[in-house]
Amino acid sequence: MKLLTTFYKIEHIKELLTYADGVVLGIKGFSSRETSYLTIEELKEVIAITTSLHKDVYLSFKPFIQSQKDALLTFAELIKDLPIKGIIVGDIGYYSLFKEYPFNIIYNPETLLTNIHDINLLKTYGIKGAFISKEITLADIKEITKSRNLDLYMVAHGYFNMFYSRRTLLKSYFETINVTHDYNHDQMRIKEEKRDGLHPIIEDNYGTHVFRSEVTSYINHIEELDLDYILVDGIFHNDAYILDILKLFKNPSKKQIKELQEKYNEVWDDGFLFKETIYK
Numbered sequence: 001m002k003l004l005t006t007f008y009k010i011e012h013i014k015e016l017l018t019y020a021d022g023v024v025l026g027i028k029g030f031s032s033r034e035t036s037y038l039t040i041e042e043l044k045e046v047i048a049i050t051t052s053l054h055k056d057v058y059l060s061f062k063p064f065i066q067s068q069k070d071a072l073l074t075f076a077e078l079i080k081d082l083p084i085k086g087i088i089v090g091d092i093g094y095y096s097l098f099k100e101y102p103f104n105i106i107y108n109p110e111t112l113l114t115n116i117h118d119i120n121l122l123k124t125y126g127i128k129g130a131f132i133s134k135e136i137t138l139a140d141i142k143e144i145t146k147s148r149n150l151d152l153y154m155v156a157h158g159y160f161n162m163f164y165s166r167r168t169l170l171k172s173y174f175e176t177i178n179v180t181h182d183y184n185h186d187q188m189r190i191k192e193e194k195r196d197g198l199h200p201i202i203e204d205n206y207g208t209h210v211f212r213s214e215v216t217s218y219i220n221h222i223e224e225l226d227l228d229y230i231l232v233d234g235i236f237h238n239d240a241y242i243l244d245i246l247k248l249f250k251n252p253s254k255k256q257i258k259e260l261q262e263k264y265n266e267v268w269d270d271g272f273l274f275k276e277t278i279y280k
Contacts, residue, residue, distance in 0.1 A: 001222075003249055004058065004153075004231045005242055006035040008040065008131070011047050012239040019246035022056030022085060024231060030072065031160060035234050037160050041079055044045040047082055051128045056085035058106070061207045064091045069192045086128060088153075094243040095125060104128040106153060109160065111135050115143045123150045134160055138221060151228040157245055158233030159200055160271065163210035186236055198235050208231045212234075216271035218253055237264075 002021040007013055013023060025046065027036030035197065038046065043057075050057050055097060059079075065072065076098060086104040086156060087094070095105050108131035113119050119130050129151035133139055145152060168182040189198035197213025218225060234242035241264060248256055 001225070001227055002229045003246065004056075005246055006232070006234050007242065008035050008234070008239045010036075010038075010046060010049075012243075013046060014053065015244055016239065016246060017050065017053050017055045019243070019250050020055070020232070022058060022062050022158065023050065024058045024233075026060055027075070030061055030063070030068065031059075031191045032204055033202070033209055033235065034060055034062075040075075043079070044082070047084070051083060055221050057083070058086045058088055059084060060088045062088075062090040062093060062108075065093045065097060069097060070201065072097060076103075088131075090243075095127060095180065106130065106151075108153070113142070119144060119152070120147070124190055128217075129153055131155070132227075134216075135272045137276060138224065141225065141227075145226040153229040153231065154225065154227055155216075156222065156225070156230035156249070158215065158217075158231075159211040159236055160216050161209055161214050162199070164207060166207040168203055169208040170201065173216070177237050179252070212246075212271075215268045216269040218273065219248060219257060219268070220270070220274060222249065222252060230238050 003019065004022045004266055005016055005020040006024050007016055010023055017023070020204070023046065025043070026037045026261060027030070027043065028037045028039055052087050065108050077104055080101050084103065086106045086259070087098065088106045088108050089095070090108055090110065095107075098105060106129040107113070107122055110131070111133050114133045114136050119132070122130055127150065131153045132144060134155060170188070174181045174183065183203060186200065186202050188201050190201045191198055195213070199213045200211040202209050218262055222230070232242060232244070232245050244260055248260060
């Protein structure tokens with residue numbers, strides 16, 4: 001099982017890759033909900049570092065393609081010869097868009113891939129890997145991994161996105177109450193009337209994104225997950241936090257888990273690993 005990570009600053013990548021096998025990054029103008037948004041020149045700088053360390057680089061495009069087709073094709077021409085391990089996409093349309101390019105497409109629709117049939121079907125279309133849904137149980141994950149025919153990925157630690165709207169909800173809210181407020185940062189929280197906890201909320205060019213109030217971590221079950229890749233997502237944190245979590249995943253201990261939760265004043269939970277769905 002390989003360990004991937006996000007990052008904030010390029011100067012910290014070498015230290016993070018002491019414990020990780022690769023980095024996942026965003027590209028300015030095309031990515032959303034990432035910790036880093038790089039230019040092509042910065043991407044080349046990162047690739048120079050990862051290549052020297054024999055590590056991997058993944059690009060992440062979570063938003064739907066929508067009207068960006070031409071810009072994405074122009075971008076593809078600029079990066080087609082770079083040693084990029086994979087392009088993680090949230091929209092299956094990227095497969096059709098990039099099928100003439102030598103890119104390994106990793107499909108991550110976040111909640112849709114819940115069974116082995118859908119996952120194995122992807123390989124027939126040339127998809128190289130897929131992220132299992134973040135909302136299925138540990139038992140289901142184990143069942144899926146038994147019969148896979150392509151590489152499987154999961155986010156194993158971080159704040160999980162739980163709601164997305166193309167609408168600019170924060171902008172609309174502050175305009176409605178006639179308050180001038182700087183909401184263009186990642187430190188805002190929203191309180192839901194009937195739930196405990198504060199939910200991180202951000203707004204960008206693609207809309208509004210709300211996250212679970214607690215950090216989801218599979219650290220207590222990592223040995224049970226027969227996956228090819230797991231990802232530590234450091235959104236709403238920093239590189240020092242990411243480094244601590246990577247060290248933990250390389251050498252898990254209950255003592256260290258407790259110490260890190262206390263250090264960062266966080267509560268970690270198992271997400272949906274033990275929550276059976278009531279819907280069919």
